[in-house]
Amino acid sequence: MAKQFASQGDLTEKKISFTEIGRDLWAFTAEGDPNTGVIIGDDSVMIIDAQATPRLAHKVVEHIRNVTDKPIKYVVLSHYHAVRVLGASAYGASEIIMSDTARAMVVERGQEDWDSEFGRFPRLFQGHESIPGLTWPTMTFESSMTLYLGKRRVDLSFLGRAHTAGDIVAYVPDANVMFTGDIVEYHSACYCGDGHFGDWPKTVEAIRAYDLDAIAPGRGDALVGSKLVNEALDNTADFVTSTYRPIARIAQGGGSLKEAWDACRAACDPKFASYAIYEHCLPFNVARAYDEALGIDTPRIWTAERDRQMWEALQG
Template sequence: MPGIKKWQYTKGLHEIGNGIYAYLQPDGGWGWSNAGLITGDDSNTLVDTLYDLQLTHEMYKTMQQQVTSHLSIGNIINTHSDGDHTNGNQLFPEATIIASKSTAEEMRHAVPPQVMADMLKKAPPQAPIRKRLGAFDFNGISQRFPTETFDREKNIVVGEKQVRLLEVGPAHTLGDTLAYLPKEKVIFTGDIVFAEAHPVVWAGPISNWITACNTILALDIDVVVPGHGPITDLSAVEKLKNYFLYIFDEASKRYQAGMSALDAAYEINYDMFASWKNSERMIPNVMAVYRDLSTTPEPENVHTIFAWMDQWEQRHQEG
């Protein structure tokens, strides 16, 4: 099996081998997700769609150009509920949309794309939300929800290929699912793996995410396609696991000492992950540890978390 160096981190479709492809969107920051294509007769399967209709359309056009001009999509696997992995579903009205039951449920309660579009429209020119999401167009998206759901595990067949869907959430979100091709030794992890960036814990508990890392590490895998970032291998999963062990440990000490989560996020040294992007995610991640440890976790407001992350970015830019 060729080394992972074979795949450059460039925008577009990259063949992994045996009719399996990854579609990458550098730099992998907020909203810039990866997707996958597993080809097989008339049941070609997408692993996730992208954040808006234009990006998803562009991806599909690239696949038609590089794979086959009459590429029909039989199935879409949604690895989790986030819009950057599901908003393009509507472009494939005939496809069966497969997701874990928890993901399907979570999608129904997520902030609708039109609300995001209105929020962006109303935001002043300098607002951080514009910097983070201004490149995406949330207008005209009507969500297509999963049409086939499962609990914990499901096997599907794509042409000759076996695909094992393993639900490992709640971790990043409530119903995170891995798509694993055992014969080809390839795994699409959705946002259970962020390569070369801080992950972001929305749901937790972190112990579940560590278990998810162990699940992946126990499988026979050559190639890992992360939800964001370059194509990688199991070394990225090992690093991610170490990140969580470290953050959990450091945040726990500060929790026991009575420090606030926000102060702890600023105090914890993350030098060993200094090359990773999106350090602002230390804030939700430390908050997740506090939530895991508390017997009476306080409800969190996602707008507050983003405001804190914006402040973090500002402070780190200043100095």
């Protein structure tokens, strides 16, 4: 087993793609790095997920300015994780939007998550000196909110717990396109360290019920066409279930975290080992699934110290 998290050694810059997935709807993707969505309305622009730093967010803005000069009014944050939110200041938006639950998670664990992720992802946090502090929303909602960018309607919704307890999606009805955040991934491992395994597949099915024409997932390529959309939904649900079942069997049988790790690898490596960030996610996924199987409903807060302790336990 490696002596550091896989992401700490991943220092190679990723190839950026900027793909139109519906009329004036764009997905900024980078080979398994966190994605950003762009919704261009009649009078303004909405961002879905901000990137980890202003440095990375400026790369998104550069691509936006190649297709529109409309002002960026909204930044919507699908959840609270540092790699998603800490670049928000770069967009100059007048409104930053989260779910009520996501904001509460910033209060409860935002600084700890920042410190933890900073240690895990040195490449993504290059230029971290420009981060002004924790990102706080100016607007929140409990279950749904509708916004209009001129005549273009965007529905923000909480469909259920998944990647975190506060994940939201952004749906654009006129194009039948959804920006899912990390509820859905495509050929990228799901990070489940703050997840809810029992709820996640049901939330995926709530997305499937929209019968979408395209999806911008949290990581991986943009998905256009019902075949790719459903493939990604199936794959995400399979990843979550395949991770949880062998770990739960070990945990509920009194086995150790290391035994749960071995059982998870046996089930998941043949199907998912080639996925982006798989090796990085695995220890966090095992630890969280082990806890959930033993009845711990609220994910324990990850800190840099807890990261190290968990990694040492898995290395025996």
